[in-house]
Amino acid sequence: MPSRDSRNGPDHPIKSIVRAEYESDTLPDNLEPTLVPNIPWTELPLTEAVMSAAGLDAPMREIVRHYAECGYAIIDPEISEATIDSAMSAVHDLCFDKRGELVRNRITDGWKSIPAVREIAISQKVTAILRALYQREPIPFQTLNFPVGTQQKTHSDTIHFSSFPPGFMCGVWVALEDVDEANGPLHYYSGSHRLPTFEMYDIGKSGVLAPGEESHGADHYGRYEEFIEYYINNQQGIERREVHLKKGEALIWSANLFHGGNPILDPRRTRFSQVTHFYFNDCMYYTPLLSDSYIGRFYLRDIADIRSGARVPNIFNGKSLPLKASGLHTISPLGDTLIPVSREQSFFKRLAETAYRMLKPGKR
Numbered sequence: 001m002p003s004r005d006s007r008n009g010p011d012h013p014i015k016s017i018v019r020a021e022y023e024s025d026t027l028p029d030n031l032e033p034t035l036v037p038n039i040p041w042t043e044l045p046l047t048e049a050v051m052s053a054a055g056l057d058a059p060m061r062e063i064v065r066h067y068a069e070c071g072y073a074i075i076d077p078e079i080s081e082a083t084i085d086s087a088m089s090a091v092h093d094l095c096f097d098k099r100g101e102l103v104r105n106r107i108t109d110g111w112k113s114i115p116a117v118r119e120i121a122i123s124q125k126v127t128a129i130l131r132a133l134y135q136r137e138p139i140p141f142q143t144l145n146f147p148v149g150t151q152q153k154t155h156s157d158t159i160h161f162s163s164f165p166p167g168f169m170c171g172v173w174v175a176l177e178d179v180d181e182a183n184g185p186l187h188y189y190s191g192s193h194r195l196p197t198f199e200m201y202d203i204g205k206s207g208v209l210a211p212g213e214e215s216h217g218a219d220h221y222g223r224y225e226e227f228i229e230y231y232i233n234n235q236q237g238i239e240r241r242e243v244h245l246k247k248g249e250a251l252i253w254s255a256n257l258f259h260g261g262n263p264i265l266d267p268r269r270t271r272f273s274q275v276t277h278f279y280f281n282d283c284m285y286y287t288p289l290l291s292d293s294y295i296g297r298f299y300l301r302d303i304a305d306i307r308s309g310a311r312v313p314n315i316f317n318g319k320s321l322p323l324k325a326s327g328l329h330t331i332s333p334l335g336d337t338l339i340p341v342s343r344e345q346s347f348f349k350r351l352a353e354t355a356y357r358m359l360k361p362g363k364r
C-alpha cells in the first residue's frame with residue numbers, strides 16, 4: 001500500500017483539483033476541507049471562509065493558520081501551577097537519588113502512576129486546540145517526562161509514530177520549568193513539516209526483521225539521524241529556531257516537523273519537561289521504524305486513550321482492523337486482509353538472532 005507522500009508536492013494532480021475547487025475565498029457548495037477526510041485540513045488550502053464555517057473564532061483561526069504555515073504552535077495550555085509543580089516533583093523523585101545523582105533520564109508513560117502527569121496529558125485547553133487543528137478527536141496515547149535536556153538529534157516523530165492516513169499525529173511539549181539556551185532547549189525547523197516523510201526504506205534499510213534479514217529499522221536509527229542531519233542542513237527555505245519556553249508554556253509540533261534537543265551548556269541545570277504524543281481517531285497507527293509501509297508491512301500499534309484507558313481501534317477508511325496486540329501485520333492493498341506476523345518481530349526471535357550474531361565468529 002503506497003503511502004500518501006508529501007513528495008507528491010504542491011503540484012500533485014489530486015491536490016491541484018482540490019485547490020482549484022476553492023481557490024476563491026467563498027465556501028464551495030460541494031467541497032470543504034472537513035469533507036476531505038484523509039488529509040489534515042491544515043495541509044489543504046485553508047480559507048477564512050472555510051475556517052469560520054467550521055466555527056473557529058478569530059484567535060483559533062490565527063493558531064490554525066500559523067500551524068498550517070509553520071508546522072507548530074506555541075500556546076498556553078492553562079495547566080495550574082500546582083499541577084506543574086506536582087508533576088515536576090514526582091519526576092524529580094524518580095530520576096534523582098538521595099545524593100542528587102541523576103539515575104534516570106526519562107520516564108515513559110508516567111501518566112499511569114503520576115496523577116499530575118495524566119492531568120497535563122488530558123488538558124482541556126490542549127484538547128480543544130487539537131480539535132480545531134485536526135477536525136478530529138485527539139487521543140493522548142503516550143507521555144514522556146524528562147528531568148534534563150535530551151540532546152536528541154534532529155528527527156521527525158513520523159519515524160517513531162505515524163498514522164494512515166498520514167499526518168494525524170502531533171506532540172505537545174510542556175515546560176515544567178523555565179528553559180533557556182543553557183539547559184538544552186528544544187529546537188525545530190519552521191516549515192519543515194512540508195518536507196518529505198522519511199521511512200527506513202528511503203535510506204536503503206528495511207524496517208521489518210524479515211526471515212533471512214539480520215537487522216531491522218531500529219538497528220539503523222543512527223543512520224537515519226545522520227541522513228536527517230545532512231538533509232536538513234542542506235535545505236533552503238526552512239529556519240532553525242530554538243525555543244525558550246517559560247514554565248507552563250507548551251509547543252505543539254505537527255507530525256513531520258523536524259525537531260530535537262539542543263546541547264546542555266550548563267551541566268548543573270535541569271530541564272523538567274513533559275511530552276504527550278497524540279494520535280487522532282479513525283486511523284491506523286504504526287511504527288515506521290519497524291515497518292515497510294510501502295509494501296504493506298505495518299508494525300501496528302495497539303494504543304489506549306489516556307483519558308479513558310480504553311483501547312482505540314485501528315481503522316482503515318472506516319473499517320475496523322481486528323488487531324489483538326501491537327505487532328507486525330501485513331495488509332492487503334484493499335486493507336481488508338490482516339495477517340498478524342508478529343512472530344517475526346518477537347522478543348525471543350530477536351534474542352536468538354542477537355545471540356547468534358554475537359557467537360558466530362567473524363560476524364558483527
Ligand SMILES: O=C(O)CCC(=O)C(=O)O
Binds near residue numbers: 146151171273
Ligand atoms: O524534549 C526533547 O528534547 C525532545 C523530545 C522529543 O523529540 C520527543 O519526545 O518526540
Ligand SMILES: [Fe+2]
Binds near residue numbers: 156259
Ligand atoms: Fe521527537
